[in-house]
Amino acid sequence: MHVLLLSFYFPPDLSAGSFRMEALVTALQERLGADSRITVITTRPNRYGSFEAQAPATEVRGGLTVHRIDLPAHQSGMRDQVRAFATFAWKARSLVARERPDVVVATTSRLMTGVLGAWAARNRGAPLYLDTRDIFVDTIGDVLPRRATWLIKPLFSALEKWAVRSATRVNLVSPGFLPYFQPRYPDRTFSVLSNGVDDAFLQHRPEQLAQSQKAPGPIHVLYAGNLGEGQGLHHILPALAQTLGDEVRFTVVGDGGRRAQLESALATLPRHGVTLLAPVKRSELIALYNEADVLFVHLNDLPAFEKVLPSKLFEYAATGKPIWAGLAGFPAQFTQKEIENAAVFNPCDAAGAVAAFRTLRLHTSDRGAFVDKYRRTHIMNRMADDIARIGAGSLA
Structure with a gap:
């Protein structure tokens, strides 16, 4: 054929x-x-x-x-x-x-x-x-x-x-x-x-990771992916960085049409704990996942994004790491139903995001059933x- x-x-x-x-x-x-x-x-x-x-x-x-x-x-x-x-x-x-x-x-x-x-x-x-x-x-x-x-x-x-x-x-x-x-x-x-979930992430299933608690110091939050209008990070991340201050250290890995706007918004803050990195190969990305305490995903507050199912959710879930997710509609329902230790908030809602963040358990979770299913x-x-x-x- x-x-x-x-x-x-x-x-x-x-x-x-x-x-x-x-x-x-x-x-x-x-x-x-x-x-x-x-x-x-x-x-x-x-x-x-x-x-x-x-x-x-x-x-x-x-x-x-x-x-x-x-x-x-x-x-x-x-x-x-x-x-x-x-x-x-x-x-x-x-x-x-x-x-x-x-x-x-x-x-x-x-x-x-x-x-x-x-x-x-x-x-x-x-x-x-x-x-x-x-x-x-x-x-x-x-x-x-x-x-x-x-x-x-x-x-x-x-x-x-x-x-x-x-x-x-x-x-x-x-x-x-x-x-x-x-x-x-x-x-x-x-x-x-x-x-x-791709095979590249299966070797990092939580059965093979120590169920370690969070080490002392700022909580390391990682976002990896596109920085476009669809993700809307420029609408949410500066407010989170300002509100959480020294409690959280953000790392953003990616590029896209709204990266410059995100950089400009961060530049207006007197100080912030956000590091922006260029896109990296998958092997390097998996290493960054393992170093993070919390994985962040966000879609802009637009009706079209209430129907999608971000591929990033599957990668994040496979790591066993806590997931902090700004989602609405179907992806929010999917995350709440299918992924353990995932805190969901309404997109672009900084106050709701902080409240959701407080509910996360800062350790790896066994999501083997999710990985096997997907x-x-x-x-x-x-x-x-x-x-x-x-x-x-x-x-x-």
């Missing part, structure tokens, strides 16, 4: 989509066997301007071929993102034209890779498996000015409809997406396969089975 996979991010790039597709490729190789072919069309590492990783334009490993497209230098602004994707889509067309896949797989957060996947599937006469990691139409309505969305939202709604109706199977990364998709596409059947290899094996059945024509 020949699988054509389209993903804007792929290792060694740093993103949830990159790690998710790496795990899927591994699962497909095991499921399909040595005679299978998997062709990945992706980009050279570009997730963060402050993170550089070398990767060949074309990489061949047995039955796996990875084509990486060079993008123009860009930041996180909308104009730069449009230019970057336009370059990716244009150059991907000629690569797609060389392939005769049995099934096309597209994973998408900002919708357009899914649209590209729908075009590739129709162009090559192959079925499409669409993995949806965000509701782009919903998100742009919340994060962009109204004067911009009134024109482009109907366009993206039409593109979403075309991509979804082109797919043989649509997977949603969060159960919170179902209330959006099911009423709009009542004739479609959706699967729900979330991000899950192990990424299990989730990706199920996805690989669906893709294999679609490619064989046995899943309608």
Whole structure:
């Protein structure tokens, strides 16, 4: 079987989509066997301007071929993102034209890779498996000015409809997406396969960690991830740093479109215990997790983010460390129900955040049941089975 996979991010790039597709490729190789072919069309590492990783334009490993497209230098602004994707889509067309896949797989957060996947599937006469990691139409309505969305939202709604109706199977990364998709596409059947816990974090399960109590000194709180409008750290972190003072030491690892705004807000404080670091490789990130006392996650106070399920929650939970989470809607419910020793507060509510912080137990927890339930290899094996059945024509 020949699988054509389209993903804007792929290792060694740093993103949830990159790690998710790496795990899927591994699962497909095991499921399909040595005679299978998997062709990945992706980009050279570009997730963060402050993170550089070398990767060949074309990489061949047995039955796996990875084509990486060079993008123009860009930041996180909308104009730069449009230019970057336009370059990716244009150059991907000629690569797609060389392939005769049995099934096309597209994973998408900002919708357009899914649209590209729908075009590739129709162009090559192959079925499409669409993995949806965000509701782009919903998100742009919340994060962009109204004067911009009134024109482009109907366009993206039409593109979403075309991509979804082109797919043989649509997977949603969060159960919170179902209330959006099911009423709009009542004739479609959706699967729900979330991000899950990668093998890289399993060696740090709490069974292998000392159940040590907090050492004397400031409490070390770590945030690792994107610093964009969706995370809204610039709205919450300066207030927390000011309120908690010397009691807490914050480390923020990441980059994104709102990093400069966060830095400016922190600079107005007479003093603060916040250290900002550039993105790091996974091995270094796991070491930082182990050094922290508390792991922090936050989504901005916007309706679109009440449906998502942050991949960061799975990484954090696997460490056994206390989790301090600014979430609302479905992700808040999921965290409270599924993750032990996690304190949830309403996004952008500094007073509520401090109150939630006081409820945390500062030691590692045994979350083995959570890890076993959401192990990424299990989730990706199920996805690989669906893709294999679609490619064989046995899943309608």
